[in-house]
Amino acid sequence: MCKSHDHTIHGAHHHFGWDHSIPPVMTVAPGSTIEFECLDASGRQLTGDSTVADVAGLDFGRVNPVTGPVFLEGAEPGDAVKVTIHEFSPSGFGWTANIPGFGLLADQFTEPALHIWDYDAASLAPALYGPDGKVPLKPFAGTIGLAPAEPGLHSVVPPRRVGGNMDIRDLAAGSELYLPVEVAGGLFSIGDTHAAQGDGEVCGTAIESPMNVVLTLDLVKQANLKMPRFTTSGPVTRHLDEKGYEVTTGIGTDLFEGARAAVAQMVDLLAARHGMAAVDAYMLCSVCGDLRISEIVDQPNWIVSFYFPRIVLD
């Protein structure tokens, strides 16, 4: 059952990277509700039959396609596009990979790895991982943004002031996102849908999964936002927090190194306790564990903590 919508943009209408000269697929009035067909982040290079050899052979010129762009009537620089995210129609297929050179512990995990997920798209029951793992699902769009003002083609990888590859796991159904407009019409696109991800996306990939998204685009004149902001309609972790967390800490003067230390210790803990390969623990951390900044004021040492939900391996 799908929320009624005014328009559908099919997956064939995708682009790679951000460039405000890409012609819009469609022009819509504020208040329009649109369904977007989103490809997975590999752009269909990986399928349910893929093996780890396909990770090594990925064509990075074809990763992270986004569906769009949509021109929102009346949107001008200084305004904000308000995106009300209604629902996701997941596909049931997903993948998580360790891609060499990419990820928080890229120096420690130098070989490609791949996990193929086959989850129940109707029930969204926790997805199985090895003999013990059950990962609660919460679909969202990893990449959601507008075209930047600066001319030319910009890589899709980094997020920017206009959004993009933000990988914020709470941009799920019910959330309202505000994106700063830098060009006429905003030029909205979306993709990189995920069935689950923790805060940080530490191995560099989530449960990468094609799915359809229904959302409404509205216009807020002269919002003058510095960066994106959003509102969640309710709790954000109750689907996985019931049994609490295992938590590791990284203490030191640099938040990035603190995050690396916290995640590395959790990988070691899970691998030792559950007899899994370190790279499997690392990928599992990416799809369900959260990086939090516990304190950032007790000079000169900050603490980044990594929270792994105990329900996943209970």
Add this chain to the structure above:
Amino acid sequence: MCKSHDHTIHGAHHHFGWDHSIPPVMTVAPGSTIEFECLDASGRQLTGDSTVADVAGLDFGRVNPVTGPVFLEGAEPGDAVKVTIHEFSPSGFGWTANIPGFGLLADQFTEPALHIWDYDAASLAPALYGPDGKVPLKPFAGTIGLAPAEPGLHSVVPPRRVGGNMDIRDLAAGSELYLPVEVAGGLFSIGDTHAAQGDGEVCGTAIESPMNVVLTLDLVKQANLKMPRFTTSGPVTRHLDEKGYEVTTGIGTDLFEGARAAVAQMVDLLAARHGMAAVDAYMLCSVCGDLRISEIVDQPNWIVSFYFPRIVLD
């Protein structure tokens, strides 16, 4: 009603800073349950009658006293002290301050500020803040640690490998904390109790509140921990997440600057929307809002998000 315990260490037995030459107050066997009387972080320099002038006059040589130290029999370097946190007996009095030179936005908030809290210690009902604010409470100990191996007196301010001023808001009742031992006996102390705090403790103070803590000290031989870790017995945010969150983002190449940008934007949002002074919004963010690392892999831009629970100002 207090959990039964084997020993009580009164607040008079406190020390300032960490130094493994400070004689232990008590020697206990593993498995001992102990009640600690903890002073507030000002060491009683601030009271319910204090004004902002008292913040400016704080003697920093007397801040953050910790109660202890306790010598745990059999603890040796390489072991871990396991701390099972049973319960807190809060006092009902608390304070939150902006202390010049201290806090994530110290450059923007250069004047002292003080809020005195008067909360219901029996019910732990949300504490009132101005005309609209209601802050859910969850007591924990901000400073909990062992003596470092390195000789001499070490400032209490930064946390270290042996713990200390970690300000991790989930070291609450029900949590089990593991601390690496660096000296014989571990030399455990605790203090800096908080009635509430968000992840980050962004203004530098929480709801600073004297209270008693009951905990059990156990010994894990040859744990060989790199840094502290802990387990929570259940969910960690359900006391405040019911109505969801307002979220601001900081996008860029540096996590610290990203955190600053996210918090500054939330301060602006709350101040504008609720008509409060910016410094009051900043202190409110510190006691209930959370810094999370949304993504740390989409080179070269990371995202730090600041989550403010909507229930507080609903």
